[in-house]
Amino acid sequence: MAETDVGPKLKLALVGCGGIARAHWRGIKYHAPRIEVTAVVDTVRASADAMSERIGAPAFYSLESALAEGDFDAVDIMLPHDLHEEAALACFEAGQHVCLEKPMAHTLASCERILEAASKVDTVFFIAEQAQYWPDVIEAARLIGEGAIGEVLSARSVFYDVLAVGPDDPKPWRFFAERSGGGISIDGGAHWIRPMRMLLGEIDEVIAETRAHTPRREGESVALALFRFESGVVASFEAVEYEGAIGPVQDLRVTGTHGELVSVRGRDGGMTLYNPEHPDGLRVADGFPGRADAYGFELHDFSLVVLDGKAPEATPAHSLGEFRTAQAMYRSAESKRWEKVWD
Ligand SMILES: NC(=O)c1ccc[n+]([C@@H]2O[C@H](COP(=O)([O-])OP(=O)(O)OC[C@H]3O[C@@H](n4cnc5c(N)ncnc54)[C@H](O)[C@@H]3O)[C@@H](O)[C@H]2O)c1
Known part of the structure; x- marks a missing residue:
């Protein structure tokens, strides 16, 4: 499909370049035509560099530096569960749309703080649950x-x-x-x-x-x-x-x-x-x-929620169910x- 056919694209940063990031990238490549990955972030330099080489997007070695210097409007957070809250809140604060891998966090209290913070910003908050x-x-x-x-x-x-x-x-x-x-x-x-x-x-x-x-x-x-x-x-x-x-x-x-x-x-x-x-x-x-294709379908849905105002297939509050x-x-x-x- 020619680039002009899909309309405006969402500039996305992949935050965390571990196991699931590879599935997300494959999904974006094949099934999310309105997403352009413009940054990759990992505190392990080798992981960020490998993903950067694979995708052709600049690597950052901290979320902080990516938020300060990167060119993106949304983040796809794929970090260990106890780091979800800090990362999500920093991204809300920076005006980013946030897609966060399940589970929302490692404790219910942390999930509730994330939901509370999301309710106070105008950007989209979306939980990735490919099932x-x-x-x-x-x-x-x-x-x-x-x-x-x-x-x-x-x-x-x-x-x-x-x-x-x-x-x-x-x-x-x-x-x-x-x-x-x-x-x-x-x-x-x-x-x-x-x-x-x-x-x-x-x-x-x-x-x-x-x-x-x-x-x-x-x-x-x-x-x-x-x-x-x-x-x-x-x-x-x-x-x-x-x-x-x-x-x-x-x-x-x-x-x-x-x-x-x-x-x-x-x-x-x-x-x-x-x-x-x-x-x-x-x-x-x-x-x-x-x-296996569902990672791409979920990220495509995220892009439609951000770009077109579509309702998500499942709200973050619903995604707390698992x-x-x-x-x-x-x-x-x-x-x-x-x-x-x-x-
Ligand atoms: N949907 C699925 O099928 C599926 C499968 C596996 C994992 N997950 C979820 O994805 C998330 C990540 O899991 P994973 O298996 O990819 O973990 P992982 O350990 O393979 O990858 C996490 C990456 O985050 C990086 N990282 C750690 N701290 C960081 C920080 N402060 N800033 C930037 N990068 C940092 C690590 O270096 C690592 O590369 C979890 O929420 C997990 O539950 C989902």
Whole structure:
């Protein structure tokens, strides 16, 4: 597409050039035509320089210097959770539009301070949760709305993940509970909580067991929970992280009175509908464009919210739901009782 076809572009700084920044950059390149990355920031010079070389945007070695000298109107903050608040507040103060990777922060108090600060500025505040844009889940939500599986009876959401660090790596920031705010549920598990909320509505309360078995990770690496939705439907959630091999996983399954929607390719996405018209299954969503592309879809949405005043697919207050659900799970694992998510 020629540059003139897309209208004005949003000049964006990538803040934090670690693991997820590469997925964001790929998403911007292929799916966010109205974003131009004009700065990259990382306190580790080698990380900033590598991203700068990849993108062709100038590198900065502190957020402060980028805000003072850089040429951008929005930031995409991809930092350890305990640094979200300080960075977001500095960017609001500097008049920047802010896209902030989930979770909003490492504690509820910190999330609330960020929301309070965002409410006092005119710029956009947006939380990046790419599961909101997973094409197979969007299609499943549409089909449920059309009654394709009848009345929803139950659901299952499963996240199995291989540990991203080797045995000789130093303890990374996400392994400190004080820095990350928890374990697997607050981290990758959150992306399997959002689809449940998209398909079944809001979660009212949870009961959970957790276990920390991964060496060096202080937060939980195994979480098993039941979620009771405001509709009364009860669904299960599993999140497990370990260093072994992972077998096939049906990671999302929604059962209704007439049929089911099943994600048969696990984390690659893709959805199959089973009902009386399609007893052998009808493929209703493929893996491409798929979940890996959703980082680009979310950042494109951010650009439309800033440039065109579009409403975001999910507000920051809504995006607190995964964090609150994980926190309720942690309380439940202690209390051995159902715990409310939003109280
Ligand atoms: N949506 C997803 O699928 C997904 C996946 C992984 C991580 N995340 C989220 O992305 C965020 C970052 O996680 P990550 O896995 O990329 O972490 P990471 O550790 O790989 O990257 C963080 C980067 O921030 C840099 N950094 C640290 N302090 C800094 C500072 N003060 N100023 C500038 N740069 C600084 C580090 O050098 C590092 O390069 C977290 O919020 C995490 O939950 C989301």
